[in-house]
Amino acid sequence: MSGWAIYPSLKGRSVFISGGGSGIGASITEAFAQQGARVAFCDLSEEPSRELVARLGQDGHGEVLFQKADVRDIEQLRATIARAAEVNGPITVLVNNAARDDRHSFETVTPEYWDERYAVNLRHQFFAAQAVYPMMKDAGGGSIINFGSTSWMMGLGGMPAYTSAKSAVAGLTRGLARDFGPANIRVNGIAPGWIMTERQKSLWLTPEGEEELMKRQCLKRQLQPVEMARLTLFLASDDSSAMTNQTYVADGGWV
Structure with missing residues (x-):
């Protein structure tokens, strides 16, 4: 964590992360643990999640709570x-x-597939926000960060249910920011570009894709999950206390 900002306002804060066991989520989980927050996360993938918890414990970052859960199941x-x-x-x-x-x-x-894609990419964000609202209101405020995507901004094809769900995250963020603002709860979004998680590198990254990446991004390098974690920390901290109702694009300057 050398060279990273330290946010005193995050120390001891209770944080919940969905999908926090791998990829961008794992970097976010680790980043909050390094700040001294009390961290809990859910994920469907049990083995990498437990490995992450064990590693963070060995590194002296306290106990991180992992629960196996499917965000498509709202209850x-x-x-x-x-x-x-x-x-x-x-x-x-x-x-x-x-x-x-x-x-x-x-x-x-199919209609069933469409609904399932919305359940995994959009619906749970609303119901998680609904669940934490009373706690944040009673605490005098809080911060919610919704992850979207630049895929719809780029006009990518080949995954219409995903891109439409992710475009809706921006609308959800703005609506909740307005509704939650009177309780001093900030709601912001992050729209990552092509972030080089292990999943992306193993499934989608090709020589042709990397060539296009280097052509389109202003920054001529691969973006890493930890860079999304740093932005998340800032939006969660009191350093961003005046910032809400926004979606922040973090894509190396592609769109």
């Missing part, structure tokens, strides 16, 4: 959030990170 998500609050205290930082960018042809999409 399970609510129970997971309630348990996190029971262990770590009322949640005052929520990071809605869980998502899957599976490619799909528009010809093959």
Whole structure:
């Protein structure tokens, strides 16, 4: 963490992260733990999540609470959030990170598949925010960070259910910011570009794709998950106390 900003306002704060066991989510989980926050996360992938918890414990970052949960199951998500609050205290930082960018042809999409893609990429963000609202209101405020994507801004094809769901995150963020603002709860979004998680590198990154990346980005390098974690920390901290109702694009200058 050498060279990183340290946010005193995050020390001891109760944080909940969806999809916090791998990729961008794992970097966010680690970053909050390094700040001394009380961190809980859910994820569907059990093995990497438990490995992350063990590593953070060995590194001296305290106990991080992992719960296996499927964010498509709203009752399970609510129970997971309630348990996190029971262990770590009322949640005052929520990071809605869980998502899957599976490619799909528009010809093959069924109503059931469409609804499932919205459940994993959008719907849970609203219900997680709904669940933490009373805690944040009673605590005098809080910060919610919703993860979107630049895919719809770029006009990418090959995954219409994903891109449309992710575009809706921006609208959800603005609506919740207006509704939650009187309780001093800030709601912001992050729209990452092409971030080089292990999933992206193993499934989607090709020589042709990397060539296009270097051509389109202003920054001529691969963007890393930790860079999204740093922005998340700032938006969660009191250093950004006047900032709400915004979506911040972090894509190296592609769009």
